[in-house]
Amino acid sequence: MSVTINAHQLGLLIDKTIGHIGGEYTAPLNGIRLDVDTTFLYAVASDRYTLAVARYRLLHDDQGGQPFARLIPGEYLPSLREWVSSQTGSTYISISAEDHYVEFGGTHTELRIGVDPGLEYPDWRGLLRTITEHTVEGEPFPALSAGFMTRWAATGDNLRVRVTAAQKAVLVFGEDFIGAQMPVRYAGVGPMKDETFDAVRRQWDKTLAAGAEGLDMATDMPDEEDRPRYEVTTDVYETGEALLQQVLRSGIDMHGKSSSAPDEFLAHINAGVHGWMAYRFLDALHTADPRFARAIAAEVADELDSGEISEFAWDAAKEAGHNPQQWHDEYEAYRKTRKAEKTAA
Structure with a gap:
C-alpha cells in the first residue's frame, strides 16, 4: 500500500488541515488522517466543530493501488512537517x-x-455529503479570502454569519459587534472555471458518494473522552458549563442527607452555593469584558492544575488584609469540637 506525492504538495495538505485537529482527549481526531482512494490522497482533520479535507490527485502510476487510511497522531505532526x-x-x-x-x-x-x-x-465523506446536500433559497455561494477571515479571530467571540447573496458582503455578528466581509473575484475551482455551487459540488460527487447518507456533525462525531480529574478547561464557556453542572449535581446529591449525613449535606450545599456564585461572577465578568474573562479562566485553570491553590488562597488572604492563620486556628478548633461530639454520640 503505497502512493507518491511531491514534498511541496504534501506540505500543503498538512498546512491546510493541521489547524483543525482535535485535542488529546478525542483520540480518533487527534491528528491528520491520510486517506487514499483510487484517485486522490486526502488529508482530513476535525476537532468535532470544524472538518477540513484537502486532496491531491495521485500520479497515474498510483491510481491502481489499494486504498488505505491511517491517522498520523498530532504529537508527530510537527516532526513530519519539519521533515517534509x-x-x-x-x-x-x-x-x-x-x-x-x-x-x-x-x-x-x-x-x-x-x-x-x-x-x-x-x-467524513458521509458528513460532508449530507452538508453539501442541504439547500438554501437562492443558493448564494460567495468566495471569501481566508486571509481576511483570520481578522475576525480578534473578536474572541462566537460569531454568527449571514450569507446574503453570491456577490454581496457576508454579515458577521458577535457580542456587541457587527461586521461584513466582501467576497473576492473567483475563477472557479480547478480547471472547471465555474462559479456555481452545483458545478463545484460535482467535483466531489464521486468522493462523497462513498459516504453514508444523513450523517450530522452534531451527533456523528466522536465524543471527547473524560479529562483526568486534575485537568481543568481553559475555555470560559466550558468553565461556565462545568459550574452550572456542579450546582445542579449538588442539588441532587444533597437530598435525603440532612439527617443521615449532616456533614455531607453541608458539603453539597457549600459546593452548590459556591458553584452558583462563581458562575454568576464569571457571567458578569464576561458581560463586562469578555477578553479579560477568557484570560482569567485560563489563568485559574493553570492555578488549579498546579495543585497549589491552598497556598495561593493563603497569600491572597494576607494581601487582602485578612488573617488566614486565625481562620486556620478557628477551623481546627471547630474540627476538634465536631470530633468530640461524634465520639460522645
Missing part, C-alpha cells in the same frame, strides 16, 4: 502504510511514524 520541509519541494515522497506505522520515503532519508490502525474515524 527538509526535502526539496519537487522531490517525490512515497507514503507506505503498514499495520502499525506509516513510512515516508524521501531521496536520502525516511521517516517512520507509529499509528493505531484500530482507531475508528468518523465517516
Whole structure:
C-alpha cells in the first residue's frame, strides 16, 4: 500500500488541515488522517466543530493501488512537517502504510511514524455529503479570502454569519459587534472555471458518494473522552458549563442527607452555593469584558492544575488584609469540637 506525492504538495495538505485537529482527549481526531482512494490522497482533520479535507490527485502510476487510511497522531505532526520541509519541494515522497506505522520515503532519508490502525474515524465523506446536500433559497455561494477571515479571530467571540447573496458582503455578528466581509473575484475551482455551487459540488460527487447518507456533525462525531480529574478547561464557556453542572449535581446529591449525613449535606450545599456564585461572577465578568474573562479562566485553570491553590488562597488572604492563620486556628478548633461530639454520640 503505497502512493507518491511531491514534498511541496504534501506540505500543503498538512498546512491546510493541521489547524483543525482535535485535542488529546478525542483520540480518533487527534491528528491528520491520510486517506487514499483510487484517485486522490486526502488529508482530513476535525476537532468535532470544524472538518477540513484537502486532496491531491495521485500520479497515474498510483491510481491502481489499494486504498488505505491511517491517522498520523498530532504529537508527530510537527516532526513530519519539519521533515517534509527538509526535502526539496519537487522531490517525490512515497507514503507506505503498514499495520502499525506509516513510512515516508524521501531521496536520502525516511521517516517512520507509529499509528493505531484500530482507531475508528468518523465517516467524513458521509458528513460532508449530507452538508453539501442541504439547500438554501437562492443558493448564494460567495468566495471569501481566508486571509481576511483570520481578522475576525480578534473578536474572541462566537460569531454568527449571514450569507446574503453570491456577490454581496457576508454579515458577521458577535457580542456587541457587527461586521461584513466582501467576497473576492473567483475563477472557479480547478480547471472547471465555474462559479456555481452545483458545478463545484460535482467535483466531489464521486468522493462523497462513498459516504453514508444523513450523517450530522452534531451527533456523528466522536465524543471527547473524560479529562483526568486534575485537568481543568481553559475555555470560559466550558468553565461556565462545568459550574452550572456542579450546582445542579449538588442539588441532587444533597437530598435525603440532612439527617443521615449532616456533614455531607453541608458539603453539597457549600459546593452548590459556591458553584452558583462563581458562575454568576464569571457571567458578569464576561458581560463586562469578555477578553479579560477568557484570560482569567485560563489563568485559574493553570492555578488549579498546579495543585497549589491552598497556598495561593493563603497569600491572597494576607494581601487582602485578612488573617488566614486565625481562620486556620478557628477551623481546627471547630474540627476538634465536631470530633468530640461524634465520639460522645
